Amino acid sequence: MENLVIHNLFNRIYKNKTVLVTGHTGFKGSWLVYWLNKMGANVIGYSLKAPTIQNHIELLSLEIPSIIGDIRDLNKLNETFEKYKPDIVFHLAAQSLVKFSYENPIETYDTNVMGTLKVFETCKKYNVKAIVNITSDKAYDNKEWIWGYRENDPLGGYDPYSSSKGCADILTNSYRNSYFNITKYKDSHNTLLASCRAGNVIGGGDWAQDRLLSDIMVSVSQNKKVHVRNPKATRPWQHVLEPLSGYLLIGQKLLEEKVEFSDAWNFGPSDKESITVEEIVKKVKKYWNKIDYEINCNPNQLHEANMLKLDSSKAHIILKWNTVWNSETTIEKTVKWYKSFYDKKTILTNEHLKTYIKDASKKGIAWTKS
Template sequence: MESLVTMNNLENAYRRKKVFVTGHTGFKGSWFVSVLRILGAHVKGYALEPEYEGSLFAHLTEQNLIEQTIIADIRDKQKLNAEIESFQPDFVFHLAAQPLVRRSYKIPAETFEVNVVGTANVLEAVTALQKKCTVVVITTDKVYENKENGTLYKEHDVLGGYDPYSASKACTELVVNSFRNSFFNIQKYASHQKALASARAGNVIGGGDWSQDRIVPDIVRSLVAELAIDVRSPHAVRPWQHVLEPLAGYLILGALLDAAPEKYSGAYNFGPQPKDHLSVKELVEVSIKAWGEGSWNDISDKNQPHEANLLQLDITKAMTELEWQPKLDAAQAIEWTLNWYKQPDANKLDFTFEQIKKYLAL
C-alpha cells in the first residue's frame, strides 16, 4: 500500500491554507508547526508559554519561523473566540492539554477543566465561524477502559480512564461526539460546513521533549549527566512511536476529512505495529544502546500512583481508511530520538527539519 504521507500530497492539502494550532508551544505542537512550515501553510498558534528551557518552540521563535503566536489559555473563552474569529482558519488542530498522568493526580480538577472545558471552548468558537472549517481534536490512546488483558483497543471500544488524565481525555471524546452530533452533524454539512474528527495517539517520543515524569526526557537527562536511569515501571508495555508518525496521521486525517467529511468524521487510532509495543525496560535498553553507554535502576514503588501496565492499540482503521501506516519501527524511532538529543543546540532546529524531510521521503 502506497502511503499518502508524502511531501507532495501534504503540500497539496495545506500549502497557503490557514491552520490554527492550539498547544503549539509544547513538544508535539512544536513538531507539528515545524511540519506545517515545510508544507507552506499559514499558521497561527495559541498556547501557554513553554514550560521548559531548550524547547523546540524556543528554537523556532529564535529564527522567527512561526507566523503568529498567541500566548493565552484555552480556558479564556473571550480571547480564544477573538483569535479564531480574526484568523478565519481553514483547519483547526487542537493539541493543547494537560498531558501528564502523574501531574493529573496532583491537579485533577484543573486537568478536567483544561482538557474537557478547554476542548468545548475551542469547538464552540468554531461554531461561530461563517465559513468552511475542518477540525481535528487530539486526545490519547488512554481514552479506553483498559482491562490490561492484551486487547488491542479499537475506536468503537468502551471509553474509560482510571486516572484523572485518562478520564479527562475520555470525557473530551464525549465532548467531541456531542459537538459532532449537535453542531457539526454531517447530514447538515452543506449548511454549517464544519467537519470534526478525533485522533488517539500512543506514547510519542522524539527530540525536544523535556517534560517531567516522562521516560525519554528522564533517560536523556540521566545519560547526559552520566547517571543511572531511574525506571519506575520496567515491565509496563506501551505503543511507543516517533512523534512524526501520529503527526503525519493527523495531517492525512485533516486533508481527507476536508475533502470528504461524510466519510472521515470519526475517531482514529495512531500507533505502532503490534510487534513494536515495547516494555519500558526494552525502551531503556535500546536507548542506552543508541546512546553508546549507560545503565539503569528499577525504582518501582508499590505506593506510586496507578499507571496502566499494558496498553495496546489497533491501528487497522487508520491503515485501511486513511492509507496511513507507521514508517519507523521501534528501534528506528528510538535512534531518531536519541540522535536529536545528541545534536549541539545550534544544530537542533536544522536537524529537526532534516528529520521531517527525511521522514516524508520514506
C-alpha cells in the same frame, strides 16, 4: 526540489491554508507547526508559554504568529479566531501528564474538558471548516488486555488525566452529533470534526517531566543515573511524526469535504513495536552508552497502565495510513536528536522530517502521492 516535494504532500491541501494549532509550544504541537510551515501553510499557534526552559518551539525559530493564551479564555480565543479566521484547527492543547493530574485534578479536567468545549464553541461561532481534535489512547476504558483497542470500544480512564481525555472524546462525539452532524453538512453547518487517538510518542525536543525518554535524556546529559519505574509496562512506541502524518491525513480529508472521515481514528504502531520500558532503556543505551540506570519498583507509586495498545486497522484500511519507522529506527532517531543537541548544540528536526518523508515515499505511503 526539497520544498517542491514537501509542498506536494497530502494532495497539496495545506499550501496557503490558514491553520490554527492549539498547544503549539508543546512537544507534538511544535513538530506539527514545523511540518505545516514547511508545506506552505499559514500557521498560527495558540498556547500557553512553553512548559519547560529548554523547548523545541523556540529552538525551531519559526516566523509564525504565536499567541500566548489559555484555551479556557473564551475572549482570547474569540479575538484570535476573529483576527485570523482559520480554515482548520488542530486542537492539541492539554494538560498531558498523568502524575500532574493526580496532584491537580481540577486544572486537568478544566483544561482538557472545558478548554476543549470552548475551542469547539469558538470553531462553531466562526464557521471553521475542519477540526481535528487530539485526545489519547488513554481515553479508552483500559482492561489491561492483550488486544488493541478499536475506535468503537468503551471510553473511560482510571487516573484523572486518562479520564479527562475520555471525557474530551465523549464531548467530541456529542458535538459531532449535535452541531456538526454529517447528515446536516452544508445545510445547517459547514464544519467536519474528527478525533484522533495515538499511543506513546517519542522523538527529539520533548523535555516534559515524567516522560520516559525525556527523563532519560536529561539524566544522561547531566551524568546522572536514570531511575526507571514500572519497568515491565508495555507500550506501542512510535516516533512523533507517525501520528502527525495521521492527523494531517485526516485534516486533508476534512478539508476536501469528505464527510465519512468525520469520525474517531486510532494511530498506533503494529503489535511487534510494543516493548517494555526496560527494553527501551536498554535500546537507548546502545545508541548513547553514557546511560546508567537502575530499576525502582515502588509498591506505593501512582497507578499507571501496564498494557495499552491501539488497533489501527480502520486507519490502515480506510485511510491507507501506515507507519514508516519501526521501534528500532524510532529510538535511534530520538537518541541521535538529543545527542546532537547536547554534544553539538544542533537540532536534527529538519533532517529527520526529510528522512521520514523520503522513507515514506519509498514505501508508497498514501499521503506522499500527489
